[in-house]
Amino acid sequence: xxxxxxxxNGASKTHQVEPRLLLVHYLxxxxxxxxxxxxxxxxxxxACTVLLDGAAVKSCSLFAVQADGxxxxxxxGLAKDGKMHAMQDAFWQEHGLQCGFCTPGMILSACEILxxxxxxxxxxxxxxxxxxxxxxxxxxxxxxxxxxxxQKAR
Amino acid sequence: MRxxxxxxxxxxxxxxRAGPGAAFLAGGTSLVDLMKLEVLNxxxxxxxxxxxxxxxEARPDGLRIGACATNSEVAAHPEVKRRFPVLSEALLSxxxxxxxxxxxxxxxxxxxxxxxxxxxxxxxxxxxxPGSGCAALEGWTRMHAILxxxxxxxxxxxxxxxVAMAALQAVIHVRGPNGxxxxxxxxxxxxxxxxxxREFALEPGELVLSVFIPFSAAGMRSRYVKVRDRAxxxxxxxxxxxxxxIASGKIRAAQLALGGVGxxxxxxxxxxxxxxxxxxxRVAFQRAAEIAVRGAQTRRDNAFKMELAxxxxxxxxxxxxxGA
Numbered sequence: 001x002x003x004x005x006x007x008x009n010g011a012s013k014t015h016q017v018e019p020r021l022l023l024v025h026y027l028x029x030x031x032x033x034x035x036x037x038x039x040x041x042x043x044x045x046x047a048c049t050v051l052l053d054g055a056a057v058k059s060c061s062l063f064a065v066q067a068d069g070x071x072x073x074x075x076x077g078l079a080k081d082g083k084m085h086a087m088q089d090a091f092w093q094e095h096g097l098q099c100g101f102c103t104p105g106m107i108l109s110a111c112e113i114l115x116x117x118x119x120x121x122x123x124x125x126x127x128x129x130x131x132x133x134x135x136x137x138x139x140x141x142x143x144x145x146x147x148x149x150x151q152k153a154r
Numbered sequence: 155m156r157x158x159x160x161x162x163x164x165x166x167x168x169x170x171r172a173g174p175g176a177a178f179l180a181g182g183t184s185l186v187d188l189m190k191l192e193v194l195n196x197x198x199x200x201x202x203x204x205x206x207x208x209x210x211e212a213r214p215d216g217l218r219i220g221a222c223a224t225n226s227e228v229a230a231h232p233e234v235k236r237r238f239p240v241l242s243e244a245l246l247s248x249x250x251x252x253x254x255x256x257x258x259x260x261x262x263x264x265x266x267x268x269x270x271x272x273x274x275x276x277x278x279x280x281x282x283x284p285g286s287g288c289a290a291l292e293g294w295t296r297m298h299a300i301l302x303x304x305x306x307x308x309x310x311x312x313x314x315x316x317v318a319m320a321a322l323q324a325v326i327h328v329r330g331p332n333g334x335x336x337x338x339x340x341x342x343x344x345x346x347x348x349x350x351x352r353e354f355a356l357e358p359g360e361l362v363l364s365v366f367i368p369f370s371a372a373g374m375r376s377r378y379v380k381v382r383d384r385a386x387x388x389x390x391x392x393x394x395x396x397x398x399x400i401a402s403g404k405i406r407a408a409q410l411a412l413g414g415v416g417x418x419x420x421x422x423x424x425x426x427x428x429x430x431x432x433x434x435x436r437v438a439f440q441r442a443a444e445i446a447v448r449g450a451q452t453r454r455d456n457a458f459k460m461e462l463a464x465x466x467x468x469x470x471x472x473x474x475x476x477g478a
Binding site for chain 2: 002018019020022041042043044046049052055056057058061062063065066109112113127128130131132
């Protein structure tokens, strides 16, 4: 077992874990943060996307020990004081979700896109979301939602 | 996934000491994936991701890129975009943002093949299990190599970054139990031959510290073209890194490497030489492309790659000639 200390959504957490424990399982099973989904479990679909020190990563392709000493933001960490994050609100307003399975990953990837480029074009948003698959194929409204969030932030 | 022991290297020396018999972990995007499949089963992991190996530094004669710089960092670096546009383009054409945020230069150098048989424990694979045979030879070969294969392995090299670095004639700096050495890019990846399980020219315990890319006029006028089954997030069917130095209407120097077709990143110096002194026009590009795929052996499902690779090379050379 190895000790990991990770700041998750602003709170420091320390646990003894097996080195082979994946970050996504640490979040879901150890911390009961089940908003981060396991989709393909092969690093392709992006349902498990979280922010690691602010950068979008696929938590099914990282060991929990790799996050030691670092900061993780999951979908549960976006809302503040009972109020949805602007990106969550935009997904709500623009109907950027159907079944909702890809949504946490989509929202966190979208946050990173606008963090890096607040004026991202539609094409840049689409390219930026290439690592997130929507099984309902609801991409158009997802892109609209990100555009709406960008617009609102201006 | 099988159990393994994990240790975090405190220094490069510490990592090199612990190295023999262990696998180095940087971003893990390739290694973790293959450990999940139990294709790779290291009993010890030495985490080198916290070492000071992330810097990108301009030297008088070239750019030195730390082994643990992420694909995102390298692709976005102003000096990389200015000096080696082909490298930035190649990196951005690979994987997805979340993987590029984690995947490192050294990890990409050592990216394993995506051969479906290599990844499937139920089939024969000489690379995964030496001597077991090669299911690909009689299998579905659409995504397999047409250059550099042997009777034991035709697994395709999947990297985009490596194609650009091959064209740019990068040099890989490593440290091992016996000290430091430099490996020319073309010598780093091994052809499968009789031993497809040997993939890299690394000695046990050797750790990649950095990659040096020499500045060149051709590098500044370089482009990457990647052709794939869908517009994003797919491995190359064929790709080409091309750079041209043009003076007084003639090609003074050329850099050319193909991806998606070889068992290793496929640089062809003869094709580069054939371009020297020529006008940067289609007829010269076609001749170079012809030379670049010389010796190709196609199979049932990948015969199309011959023509596709030639056209991809002509396209990349045309874009390079047009300039950035």
